[in-house]
Amino acid sequence: MTHDTPNREAEDGGLVARLSEDALKVRRYFPTLIFSLDVPDSEILNDDLIEEIYAERERDRTGVRKSNFPELGSWHSHVKLHKDVTFAGLVQYVDAASAMMCRELGYHRSYQLRIGTMWSIINPPGSSNRAHIHPGCIWSGVYYVQAPKNSGGIEFIDPRTQNLMSSVEYIPDTKRPRICWTKVQYKPVAGKMLIFPSWLYHSVAPNRSRAKGKDADRIIVSFNLSQERRR
Numbered sequence: 058m059t060h061d062t063p064n065r066e067a068e069d070g071g072l073v074a075r076l077s078e079d080a081l082k083v084r085r086y087f088p089t090l091i092f093s094l095d096v097p098d099s100e101i102l103n104d105d106l107i108e109e110i111y112a113e114r115e116r117d118r119t120g121v122r123k124s125n126f127p128e129l130g131s132w133h134s135h136v137k138l139h140k141d142v143t144f145a146g147l148v149q150y151v152d153a154a155s156a157m158m159c160r161e162l163g164y165h166r167s168y169q170l171r172i173g174t175m176w177s178i179i180n181p182p183g184s185s186n187r188a189h190i191h192p193g194c195i196w197s198g199v200y201y202v203q204a205p206k207n208s209g210g211i212e213f214i215d216p217r218t219q220n221l222m223s224s225v226e227y228i229p230d231t232k233r234p235r236i237c238w239t240k241v242q243y244k245p246v247a248g249k250m251l252i253f254p255s256w257l258y259h260s261v262a263p264n265r266s267r268a269k270g271k272d273a274d275r276i277i278v279s280f281n282l283s284q285e286r287r288r
């Protein structure tokens with residue numbers, strides 16, 4: 058029996074098996090997918106959305122309490138914004154992105170991903186969103202309408218809770234391989250859409266914008282997608 062890379066002696070006198078670089082195979086199963094889309098011509102879309110979202114807040118100052126903190130000034134709209142004609146342009150991009158996802162993921166062609174709920178959140182400076190998931194749907198998304206500098210990144214948390222059972226020491230001061238991350242943050246960028254699994258825990262850091270007045274507000278539109286049979 059021959060070896061390209063013969064065993065060698067370890068420091069303690071025992072033998073250490075040596076393997077060629079390509080000897081160990083790996084397959085990546087059960088990935089957590091986060092889709093992103095830079096919406097074309099988003100500046101025009103966002104101007105209309107900003108106007109309509111503030112108008113909606115005037116109509117419904119109380120709003121809804123979900124993962125937001127109304128006591129800190131955060132406002133959450135009702136959840137049927139996709140029925141509002143002002144949001145039709147954004148809905149078209151959500152539909153286009155979700156159709157691409159259906160093809161990518163091999164979903165049954167007799168079904169489509171449809172928006173079940175859509176809402177807006179205005180987070181002024183100091184506001185954030187606690188960690189949460191979106192029950193009762195398959196995919197969820199966020200679209201950034203206004204995102205000034207330091208207005209609060211979204212953080213996704215590793216869903217594999219077994220990682221909490223035993224932590225690993227990594228090489229210090231070195232970026233970990235992405236496959237070993239236990240959280241990931243995205244900076245909000247106006248015009249960007251993220252679509253992620255509804256079961257994936259996520260939170261939003263406090264808005265620390267130093268912009269003046271309403272320019273400091275972090276404004277998003279979020280939505281949930283479910284699979285429905287085509288009509």
Ligand SMILES: [Fe+2]
Nearest residue numbers: 189190191259
């Ligand atoms: Fe959320």
